[in-house]
Amino acid sequence: MSARGVRLWRRAAMALCAYAFLAPMFYMLSVSLQAEGHGLGGSWLAAARDPHWENYPTALARMGDWRLLLANTLLVSVLCVAGQLLTCSLAGYAFARVEFRGRDLAFALVLATMMVPEQATAIPRFLLFRTLGLVDTFGPLILPAVLGGSPFFVFLFRQYFLALGPELGEAARVDGCGHLRAWWSIFLPLARPMLVTVGLFTFLATWNDLWTPLIYLTSPEKSTLTLALASFNRSYNTAVEHMLAASAIVLAPCLLLYFTLQRLFLRGIVVAASKR
């Protein structure tokens, strides 16, 4: 096959992929623009001919005070990201750069914690936070991230710091620079792509989390966007159009963030993947 033929095939395959991955989203958008009460019956053509844009303001109004919801969700997400980045980069640095006994065992334990199903530990965790008096505060949402929630991110940081090469930091260490200083002033500045990668993952996970806010938050003034989204999904009835419109609204900031940070986000993964 000629080079041109190969290129054509590639383009066709790409177009097919783009369609396959985009179609469900497109479908979601078209249903969100339908007239109320049509469920799935309508076609996207009908939605395109007569788009009900008012579904979006209606959905927004039904979610409650969206400014408050947004502020709460942003606050929680940003604090989670900050905490996660600090703790995971510290731990990742320790696993990559500090020679200590029991390192491999500790690392195996990190991975083991990923295997306990979340639903099983929910109640003991809840009782812990109750004892600490943190129910109906943002504490239970943020603390797990601040205290290095996901072992996966510790792992990513370890990979990244390993990939930076053994020479880095040696000179500084010989000059008497401590690990903490080296982590802060040499390694972290170089780890910008990984900070973005882990930051974005954390942001998405927090932004999209439903169960934790559902269980821990009770006061309406502390509600988050996903909680408001969940109230569209009632047992007997669902206004599908409004629900999907609301989903699209909640999704939009994530898409935006991803588009802006895409390049750095990918670089972080590239470096982590280059070193095993």
Next chain:
Amino acid sequence: MALTLLATLALSAGVGEPLERPAASERRLVVMVDERGFESWPGLYELEREFEARYPGLDVQLLEQSGAVGQQDKARFLLAGELQLDVTRIDVTEFGAYLGEGALVDLAPYFDADPTWRADEYLPVVDGLRDARGHLYGLPSTFTPYVMYFNRDLLRAAGVDEPREGWTWEQFLAACRATTRDVDGDGRTDQWGVSLTQWLQALTPWIWQNGGELLDERAQRSRLHEPEVVGALEFVRSLLHTERVASFDASFEVTFSQGLFQAGRAAFYGPVGYWETYRFKYIDAFEWDVAPLPRGARAATAIAMTAYVVPRTAREPELAYQFIRALAGPRFQGLLARIGNGAPGLRSAALSEDFLDPVRPPRSEKVFLDVLPSARFLPPLANWRAIGDLCAAELAQVLLAEQCDVAQACASMSRKVDQHLERERARVGLTQLRAGSLELSFALAAAAALALGLASLTRSRSRLERGEQRAALVLLAPWAIGSALLFVGPAACTALLALCEWSPLRPLDDARWTGLDNFARLLEDPTFHASLRASLAYAATSVPVGLVLSLALALLLREHSRWSALTRTLVYAPSLLSPVVVAVVWRFVLDPDQGLLNDVLLRAGLDAVAWTRSERAVLPAFVLMSCWSVGGQMLVFLAALQALDPQLEEAARVDGAGWWRRLWHVTLPQLSPVALFNLAIGLLGAFNVFAQPYLLTQGGPGDATRFVALYLYESGFRRLDMGYAAAIAAVVFAALALSTWGLLRASRRFVHYAARSGR
């Protein structure tokens, strides 16, 4: 650094504080009674204001129950945590469980002391909230008997009489036969006699009409194996499989799609309750109404109801009682009737035009009240959530499978229910765990983990090494504390719970020791085995498929061009969605009647597939859905591809190796560590998949998608059997740890590591 951490901690605790703390002397009443969200809130706020005016110094807190994942989850956590909750709303099918666990406050003293209380102001449904002694524990919110909806236009067109009080199974069958048609003449039925409902409560009327019973009078033994029950289920099955006049698009939990009835393609719909009128108000293409269910050997129907109750963690039971009276009073009951929530339990509201609305369809709302003499609750002394779950797989089998021995399925249901009832009785005699044991196990495990870490870090020989150890100690401290408190502690607590019997409706101190009983039950529980099989099958297909697909995508999109960059973004975009939204979107895509996927298949000239209704098609559907979120894995592969040494591939090219040989011998070996990583992460993800089956299929059809995480959740939070759930968690953990370990061991043989540079 430590300061930053402390500041974050303080901030995270501080920002959540309520703006105005109630003064110490102020009283609080916590109410969680969400009624179909939006519309009822104004009424609730009004009650709140009135109450606060009536009782100065009282602060009424209205909590949202929230839909989607687990309507009752929040109440469970509040009760388990001994947190104040004064009024809540429960489904009457849960009443037995709440009563049995001692989770409700007996309201009889308050009713007795109240001169304004008159039981006859309420319809007899209120008796469904009494215990064996006749004590009343709550008041009805709304209720609905199961009835039959019908499409008046379709019946008229087929020349069939409208159903009337006293119509029979034979007349029903005849009407269904007359209305089942192939309208567009393509050889496939597209207009059905009836769209049938399938959950236990909806099937119960058929059983009762045929003279059968679910349980014996004292709710001690199952009667599901008796011929009347078998006969009733055989009749329903015949509608679907022999007569072929029924379709099966109606299931309770899934209400997103417009059903056949709504689309004007089914003459009857039922047995089902009043709640559907809310959805059907949008129908303008035809006229519809409701009728009593057809009668068999006797007339009978089941009642669904929700009720306001006072849970045991109430701090203000007297005020809670007053609030319940107000909720079940004329004004709020009228509001609920106008919203269309169901029939109000208050007689005056039920007989008012708020409920018997002359304008809004259905025309015959009165049917819902007229059938009450022959309507019954499921026997109140049993945990119907648990029994319904136990029977779900067999019922689905009876109704959906092409081949099925109904008598055998009934016998198996009966056996399971008997076992359940027996265990419920035996529970009472178990010894209580010493108070505080679970907390102690938590603290001990967390402390032990920390101590172990400390010990292994501080024991060193040389000075230099000691310095390194100290550095590691400082660097790892926040993460180690977090792991000990949030993973190790809870895991130890769960491990101990696995040896106990405990319901989240009871205080934690009331856990009862059962030893290895939970594990013994796991060995014999066919549902658990099915669930394990489903999870294994899902992991065994979705993980490799995802791996290959993501690799293929990465290879396709690795070149640097505008097009591939754009496509990369599009492929990754679905991974940004929350699992809840993914499930919702796919609910639409997979819908067997109007979904996108079947639309595409039909256009390509292929047959439509009953994705979410067929035991064989549902797993592929889930695998397909998992493919949609493959973007993350693709990125990892892409990243690895970009980090490859281009010289190796170039050298192979110069040597004349073709595309395939280069891929197989040069590229893939270099990718193998990344592939292993994706494999391990994919495996963990596949075993933890929860939101999708929960929202899409509820584990069905049969047990085909009752993956372990879902079964664990159902056991703990729906059936309130937390010890059993903990035992499942232990097994899942062991299986995952073992398989990951095995994977890592095996990987040494086929994973190629580049010569290590540096450490």
